[in-house]
Amino acid sequence: MDLNYSQEELAFRDEVRGWLNANLPQDLRDKVASYGELTREDLLCWHRILAKKGWVAPAWPKEWGGTGWNVVQRYIFEEELGYVGSPQLIPFGLAMCGPVLLRFGGEAQKKRFLPRIYNGDDFWCQGYSEPGSGSDLASLKTKALREGNEYVVNGQKIWTTLGQYADWIFCLVRTDSNMAKKQEGISFLLIDMKSPGITVRPLILMDGGHEVNEVFFEDVRVPAENLVYEENKGWTVAKYLLGHERMGTGRIGASKRELARLKAFAARQPGDDGGPLLEDPRFRDKLTRVEVELMALEITNLRFLDQMRRTGQPPGADVSMLKIKGTEIQQSLTELAMQAVGPLAQPFKAVGAPGEFDAFTAGLAPRYCNFRKTTIYAGSNEIQRNIISKMTLGL
Amino acid sequence: MNFDYNEEQQLLADSVRRFLAKDYDFETRRRIVASDAGWSAEAWATLAEMGVTGLPLPAEFGGFGGGAVDLMGVMEAFGEALLVEPYLATMLAARLVARAGNEAQKKALLPRVVEGRLRLALAHGERGARYNLAQVKTEAKAAAGGWELSGEKVVVLGAPLAERLVVSARSAKGVSLFLVERSAARLKTYRTLDQMRASDVALKSVRVGADALLGREGEALALIEEATDFATALVCAEAVGAMKFACDTTLDYLKTRKQFGVPIGTFQALQHRMVDMYVAYEQAKSMACVACSKVDHAADVRERQLAVSAAKIKISDNCRHISQESVQLHGGMGMAEELKVSHAFRRLTMIAQQFGDAEHHLARFAALDRVAA
Numbered sequence: 001m002d003l004n005y006s007q008e009e010l011a012f013r014d015e016v017r018g019w020l021n022a023n024l025p026q027d028l029r030d031k032v033a034s035y036g037e038l039t040r041e042d043l044l045c046w047h048r049i050l051a052k053k054g055w056v057a058p059a060w061p062k063e064w065g066g067t068g069w070n071v072v073q074r075y076i077f078e079e080e081l082g083y084v085g086s087p088q089l090i091p092f093g094l095a096m097c098g099p100v101l102l103r104f105g106g107e108a109q110k111k112r113f114l115p116r117i118y119n120g121d122d123f124w125c126q127g128y129s130e131p132g133s134g135s136d137l138a139s140l141k142t143k144a145l146r147e148g149n150e151y152v153v154n155g156q157k158i159w160t161t162l163g164q165y166a167d168w169i170f171c172l173v174r175t176d177s178n179m180a181k182k183q184e185g186i187s188f189l190l191i192d193m194k195s196p197g198i199t200v201r202p203l204i205l206m207d208g209g210h211e212v213n214e215v216f217f218e219d220v221r222v223p224a225e226n227l228v229y230e231e232n233k234g235w236t237v238a239k240y241l242l243g244h245e246r247m248g249t250g251r252i253g254a255s256k257r258e259l260a261r262l263k264a265f266a267a268r269q270p271g272d273d274g275g276p277l278l279e280d281p282r283f284r285d286k287l288t289r290v291e292v293e294l295m296a297l298e299i300t301n302l303r304f305l306d307q308m309r310r311t312g313q314p315p316g317a318d319v320s321m322l323k324i325k326g327t328e329i330q331q332s333l334t335e336l337a338m339q340a341v342g343p344l345a346q347p348f349k350a351v352g353a354p355g356e357f358d359a360f361t362a363g364l365a366p367r368y369c370n371f372r373k374t375t376i377y378a379g380s381n382e383i384q385r386n387i388i389s390k391m392t393l394g395l
Numbered sequence: 396m397n398f399d400y401n402e403e404q405q406l407l408a409d410s411v412r413r414f415l416a417k418d419y420d421f422e423t424r425r426r427i428v429a430s431d432a433g434w435s436a437e438a439w440a441t442l443a444e445m446g447v448t449g450l451p452l453p454a455e456f457g458g459f460g461g462g463a464v465d466l467m468g469v470m471e472a473f474g475e476a477l478l479v480e481p482y483l484a485t486m487l488a489a490r491l492v493a494r495a496g497n498e499a500q501k502k503a504l505l506p507r508v509v510e511g512r513l514r515l516a517l518a519h520g521e522r523g524a525r526y527n528l529a530q531v532k533t534e535a536k537a538a539a540g541g542w543e544l545s546g547e548k549v550v551v552l553g554a555p556l557a558e559r560l561v562v563s564a565r566s567a568k569g570v571s572l573f574l575v576e577r578s579a580a581r582l583k584t585y586r587t588l589d590q591m592r593a594s595d596v597a598l599k600s601v602r603v604g605a606d607a608l609l610g611r612e613g614e615a616l617a618l619i620e621e622a623t624d625f626a627t628a629l630v631c632a633e634a635v636g637a638m639k640f641a642c643d644t645t646l647d648y649l650k651t652r653k654q655f656g657v658p659i660g661t662f663q664a665l666q667h668r669m670v671d672m673y674v675a676y677e678q679a680k681s682m683a684c685v686a687c688s689k690v691d692h693a694a695d696v697r698e699r700q701l702a703v704s705a706a707k708i709k710i711s712d713n714c715r716h717i718s719q720e721s722v723q724l725h726g727g728m729g730m731a732e733e734l735k736v737s738h739a740f741r742r743l744t745m746i747a748q749q750f751g752d753a754e755h756h757l758a759r760f761a762a763l764d765r766v767a768a
Contacts, residue, residue, distance in 0.1 A: 001397065001398055001399060001400060001401075001404075001464045001467070001684065001687075001688060002396060002397055002688065002692070003396060003398075003684060003685060003688040003689075004396065004688075004692065005396050006396060009396060072396060263764075279765075281758070281761075284757075284761045285754070285757045285761075288708065288757050288760050288761060288764075289708065289712070289757070291705070292682070292705045292708045292709050292760075293678070293709070295681075295682070295685065295705055296678040296679075296681045296682045296685075296709055297678065297681075298681075299681035299682070299684055299685060300677050300678060300680075300681045302396065302398065303398045303677075303680075303681060303684075306396070306397060306398045306399075307398075310399070318677075321673075321674050321677060324674060325674065325678065382667065385666065385667045385670040385671070386663070386666070386667075388670045388673065388674075389663075389666040389667070389669065389670050392673070393646055393666075393669060393670065393673065394650070395646075395649060395650070395660040395661070395666050395669065
């Protein structure tokens with residue numbers, strides 16, 4: 001056992017860190033640092049910089065642009081991405097639709113979609129949840145009826161993250177309502193967001209941000225060639241995808257960065273006695289407990305990766321643990337950052353001319369609000385506990 | 396980076412686990428605890444045969460020169476079996492002999508420890524000192540041909556089972572260590588809550604020779620801190636084993652205990668709590684890896700101390716979490732003396748406060764972190 005990175009791994013980390021620092025545009029760096037809202041162009045700009053370097057989809061097979069890195073190198077890269085303070089790579093194409101196509105897609109589908117995902121030509125979003133189907137995803141009702149060489153889609157998706165930017169949406173749709181089990185009769189369909197009959201309606205969250213949407217489908221005609229895998233076998237695809245989705249929700253590098261920022265920030269904030277807030281034992285102890293939890297999670301994550309490397313097995317229900325702990329840590333950090341500014345957490349948006357309005361401080365409470373999403377999305381943390389209970393513990 | 400035990404570490408942990416399963420089951424442990432001596436000479440001899448008593452001691456004195464990582468698997472196995480032998484106490488004191496002692500002292504003591512013929516204990520903690528290692532009031536005065544020691548030590552784990560004590564005492568130059576025959580001290584002996592033997596040790600003008608001084612006069616504090624960090628890392632690994640037992644036995648109970656006509660493990664309210672115990676166990680295990688690895692390989696003292704404190708914070712918190720939940724999920728049976736889970740509760744409860752509780756280590760972590768900033 002040796003928890004230190006090897007010389008080679010350290011050299012790799014330094015190379016990655018150096019390159020990311022040199023190539024992350026300053027305006028994007030500033031925007032991320034001030035928790036500003038990122039536009040479609042911001043997100044794609046960083047995506048394309050990484051694509052040009054050949055680093056945008058390390059886990060993909062080499063023939064499709066993967067780097068051939070081992071799991072530890074991939075982990076280092078992801079952590080450095082978070083640590084440098086770059087815009088998050090939107091996972092819908094790179095980490096979700098891409099891997100699904102690689103695993104289940106036909107040759108034509110791979111050739112058509114993968115390079116465009118890789119290069120950031122298409123912006124993807126995810127059509128899973130519906131108003132009546134959240135945790136009970138398999139109860140989804142959006143219908144796709146086969147008519148000749150087309151499916152006709154009717155229904156509604158909700159919580160569609162960045163749907164307002166998307167060129168494409170991958171959807172779970174019901175192609176057969178007469179199956180015995182609700183998991184059967186579901187199919188995985190790729191839909192062009194410019195198709196007639198699609199309406200995107202913003203859902204503004206309590207932080208004031210436009211991040212998610214409702215997407216309505218009214219007689220949307222989708223070519224049958226956009227079906228991935230077999231008709232009525234979409235649940236197999238969905239389950240595979242959910243495992244992938246959770247793998248990235250630990251966000252350890254980003255949390256390490258936020259922790260370091262919070263420490264520096266709390267050292268400059270006054271406590272009640274006029275000394276640095278960071279020295280206030282009650283604040284400090286809360287912060288240290290989060291720091292220790294994060295250290296533990298990092299090692300737990302690496303232990304799982306190491307196990308994957310040795311056994312060649314894909315991640316099991318253990319990734320649910322990373323999701324639970326990773327999101328709890330992210331929430332704690334946003335809560336402590338908001339708490340650190342005390343009464344100054346209250347100002348939200350300037351009225352009239354902005355003047356000297358401190359946007360960073362005013363962003364802390366909305367960020368706290370926004371991060372409540374993390375324990376809800378990608379399978380709520382209660383669903384993750386159900387998964388561990390069933391798969392790992394056999395209850 | 397790798398998280399594997401090497402082949403030797405794995406083989407040793409496996410054979411210790413097999414031995415404990417066969418010869419140190421819960422009934423055997425119960426008999427050992429109830430015996431006058433409170434420990435098992437047979438088990439100790441077997442551990443010595445297996446090389447466990449020599450594992451962290453220098454090769455030139457018959458040991459294997461191993462570190463905390465080499466002992467992790469063994470300590471986990473001890474934790475699962477709730478071993479009550481004075482292993483940790485002996486290794487803690489032996490480390491001080493190995494690090495501070497002169498050739499004659501090492502030669503006189505260490506081979507016998509390795510062979511299982513000698514047990515040691517560190518008499519350091521004092522009433523009112525709480526977890527402050529620097530607070531030593533026991534006095535060491537130069538006396539004709541040696542030293543005179545006076546003071547009182549409390550909760551000296553393994554003291555009644557040790558032939559020789561390593562005693563800390565303060566002289567004008569600072570804190571020093573002395574080798575003292577146990578028979579020279581007055582012991583008030585008791586069983587601890589977790590069924591180990593310990594004593595309060597009174598030293599009343601105890602005379603020892605000049606050759607009893609271990610290391611240089613006044614320079615022992617850093618050595619005591621290092622050895623305590625080492626022991627803390629080991630007890631973290633032991634805690635992981637006890638947590639594993641508590642989790643496994645609780646999971647079994649959820650699958651077999653029926654109420655309302657079904658196994659209680661079908662209730663989601665209990666499933667989620669079981670999952671949280673399991674997550675807490677994995678997180679604790681990760682931090683035990685950190686502590687053991689850094690005790691062996693830290694670049695400097697500060698890095699070692701930060702890692703050990705971080706680990707002990709998590710271990711202490713999760714000792715409480717897992718022990719409390721394991722009893723709660725067992726219902727009334729979890730309280731019963733006859734079930735091993737109640738003994739795991741007692742061990743985990745004590746580990747949470749051994750070598751510093753979470754609050755002590757939170758304070759140490761913050762102080763060290765401040766130095767860095």
